[in-house]
Amino acid sequence: MTQEENEKLKEIKILVMDVDGTLTDGAMYYSANGEELKRFSTRDGMGITLLSRGNIETAIITSENSAIVSSRADKLKIAHVYLGSRDKTKTIKELAEKLNLSLQNIAYIGDDINDEHVMKICGFSACPSDAVEIIRKTASYICKAKGGNGAVREFSEIILKAQGKPVSLKENW
Numbered sequence: 411m412t413q414e415e416n417e418k419l420k421e422i423k424i425l426v427m428d429v430d431g432t433l434t435d436g437a438m439y440y441s442a443n444g445e446e447l448k449r450f451s452t453r454d455g456m457g458i459t460l461l462s463r464g465n466i467e468t469a470i471i472t473s474e475n476s477a478i479v480s481s482r483a484d485k486l487k488i489a490h491v492y493l494g495s496r497d498k499t500k501t502i503k504e505l506a507e508k509l510n511l512s513l514q515n516i517a518y519i520g521d522d523i524n525d526e527h528v529m530k531i532c533g534f535s536a537c538p539s540d541a542v543e544i545i546r547k548t549a550s551y552i553c554k555a556k557g558g559n560g561a562v563r564e565f566s567e568i569i570l571k572a573q574g575k576p577v578s579l580k581e582n583w
Contacts, residue, residue: 411572415550418534419572423515424490425461426502426528427562429472429479431521432538435558448478451558457566458486463583464575469505471495473524498528519565521545521557536565 411419430436433454439447458468469490470483476493483491490509495501506513514533518525521541529535529548537549538561546552551568553561567577 411551411568415534416572418514418550419517419569421515421533422466422517422569422573423511424467424469424505424509425458425517425519425562425566425569426469426471426490426505426532427518428520428522428525429470429476430474431541431557432519433470433482433558433562435556436521436540446476446478448476448482449558450482451560451563453560454558454562455486457560457563458488460570460577460579461566462487463579464570464573466569466573466575467509471498471501471505471528473498498524499531502528502532517565517569519553519562534569536561536568 427433433450434448461468468488470488471492472479473495490505492501513531516532517534518529518532519536521538525545526548534550536551536553537545538553538557540556553564555561555564570577
């Protein structure tokens with residue numbers, strides 16, 4: 411990270427995440443009964459926990475309307491969850507206003523073209539290593555990890571380290 415990038419990361423108050431291809435591997439799984447399933451990484455979940463312990467809020471904005479996402483957000487205590495957003499820029503601006511934050515206080519991680527516009531207006535953006543090319547060109551940081559395989563954890567630790575906050579937990583957490 412450059413000094414300028416570290417300065418931007420120090421201003422981050424919330425990490426906003428896309429779901430499919432970012433918190434998941436982007437695949438759609440269906441059971442024989444037609445139930446949709448998603449695979450989430452426990453390491454990404456711990457990254458979200460570490461952010462919370464570092465007083466950095468988290469949010470989800472996804473174009474999908476999925477009870478699975480709501481369940482995962484509940485488990486991780488993510489308070490701000492926006493399902494079915496077809497205009498992520500509008501949604502993130504509403505979130506910023508609700509939390510009385512500048513867009514410069516928002517970090518965003520996404521992987522596909524529906525994330526491009528919102529990534530351009532946030533204080534800092536990232537994408538998994540397997541994001542589509544236009545998003546890799548747009549992102550402030552390209553994670554080494556793939557979507558659903560630790561990219562959110564990696565970005566979480568980068569934010570925390572830039573702010574001098576721990577990336578570990580006490581034994582009894």
